[in-house]
Amino acid sequence: MSERFDREASLAIKAALSCARRQGALEMGGEHLVVGIGLLDCSVAARELLLALDVDPMALRRTVLRALADGG
Secondary structure (H helix, E strand, C coil): CHHHCCHHHHHHHHHHHHHHHHCCCCCCCHHHHHHHHHHCCCCHHHHHHHHHCCCCHHHHHHHHHHHHHCCC
């Protein structure tokens, strides 16, 4: 699937899949994709989108990682 995306998107998907596997998830969810994006130096577009939504990208990443660690 990732061959349909540019390099940066492919890296985010691979990081998300890795996160899902580490968490023992049967499927990759949106929360894993957020972590995958957060683990990268996310693109200017992704960062601008999050900031336009008044979301701090690093705070979002920390929150998702904490929720995943707590089993959420």
